[in-house]
Amino acid sequence: MAKTIQSIRGMHDILPEQSAAWQYLESTVRQLLARYSYREIRTPIVEVTELFKRAVGEVTDIVEKEMYTFEDRNGESLSLRPEGTASCVRAGIEHGLFYNQQQRIWYTGPMFRHERPQKGRYRQFHQVGVEAFGIASPDIDAELIAISARLWQELGLKNVRLELNSLGTPASRAVYREKLIEYFSAHLDALDEEAKQRLHSNPLRILDTKHPATRLIADAAPSLHDYLDPESKQHFEQLCNMLEAMGIPYRINPRLVRGLDYYSRTVFEWITEELGSQGTICAGGRYDGLVSQMGGQETPACGFAMGMERLLELMQTQEQTLNAVAPDLYLVLAGEHASATGIVLAEKLRTELPKLKLQVNAGGGSIKTQMKRADKSGARYALILGEQELAAGTIGFKPMQDAAIEQVSLKLTELSHYLASKFN
Ligand code: ATP
Ligand code: MG
DSSP: OOOOOOOOTTOOOOOHHHHHHHHHHHHHHHHHHHHTTOEEOOOOSEEEHHHHHHHHOTTSHIIIIIOOEEEOTTSOEEEEOSOSHHHHHHHHHHTTTTTTSOEEEEEEEEEEOOOOOBTTBOSEEEEEEEEEESOOSHHHHHHHHHHHHHHHHHHTOOSEEEEEEEOOOHHHHHHHHHHHHHHHHHTGGGSOHHHHHHHHHOGGGGGGOOOHHHHHHHHTSOOGGGGOOHHHHHHHHHHHHHHHHHTOOOEEOTTOOOSOTTOEEEEEEEEESTTTTOOEEEEEEEOTTHHHHTTSOOOOEEEEEEEHHHHHHHHHHTTOSHHHHSOSEEEEEOSHHHHHHHHHHHHHHHHHOTTOOEEEOOSOOOHHHHHHHHHHHTOSEEEEEOHHHHHHTEEEEEESSOTTSOOEEEEGGGHHHHHHHHHO
16 A cells, blocks of 8 residues: 655644634634724735845844745745745735835744644744734834733733833834843853854844753843833833723843844734643734835835634633633434424524534434534533424433433424524
8 A cells, every 4th residue: 555645743633623713713803803903914825935024134033043944936036935025025015015014914824844743843843923013102002911901802812921122212222132142141151052143143143042050040131121112111111001991911021132123113922821832823023114125215114923723722721712612502303204394404504593503413413412513512511402402392402511401392383483592
């Protein structure tokens, strides 16, 4: 027999049993973003490599070691996108979207990074990204954070905390950068190899090291906050005030620096302790310099991206997916007569109750078999129609998730009225 072919390591199929949860998450996000008046942009999955080198930065993990880069048949270097902001900026400049106007946009889709696969870290993964262009004031930083906070609430997610920092302007950061190089140079012997390599290329990244010895040194490093320029300080204070006014708790983390070079001022992450070491479900911030760096006119910008696999993982851990995707009702049909009647009854219910999620038993089976299928479907209730019920003009209604509650008998003529009060 021929050897079977498998998917690429770190790249996964989303199977039928998982896709309902994905669709639920995607549609919740979609509806929420529409309520905030953000519009979707769809860009190609492949771009010229130069785009990511320039937008993400040559000395970042992504560009240094994580990109899927190849030559196409014309010899041009192309890359699978590792993130979405670069493409948004490229498209915005190319189509004049930033020209004296504000843009609130979002995107979703697969991203590709050649990392070591582990829980919450894959080589193909999915992000939803939200970006606002042309707005320099902290009200838009606050709006973006409010969107993410509301999303967790709508998904029923608990125990996620917001960490916040300001990186200042590139000019104030340059001063800090020198201080940092000076400081780390004085502790050179205690630094790990990676940190030594980063010392001159990207010393701020050493601040979020996971290496224990370097961690100790980094914890005692000078704080970026002491080097913030006055405008950045004010921007940050205003943002904090708005978050407080909206009742969104946050924690200032002066060590939060983010991996990408293009950030300025606000940076934030949403973190959970419930996913092990891959606990960041959403990350973002302000990147005022990027559009002009990419050849567009000076355009302030702010945005975030969330990792869909990590979000789904957290939803599963907190049991927030099952109810969201399971049918409300499973219709059990015992006997030939009931089967024929049941399919008509189901269509009638679907017409009368457009929001009802109803799964009808198909392919026969004993009541026991059908109840097992009902259980597996995750339905909250079973409707049971047998010969006896048909003769009496009734139907059984049984809660599936609480064995203590008895089955009740409902009149068929009153069924949709009863269900409407429960499900619509
Ligand atoms: P990390 O520090 O975990 O590597 P990052 O800083 O590289 O994250 P970003 O580029 O900011 O991540 O991407 C935004 C979000 O996308 C992350 O917070 C995370 O939820 C998700 N994400 C990033 N890389 C992966 C991956 N390889 N697999 C799954 N999700 C990912
Ligand atoms: Mg990474």
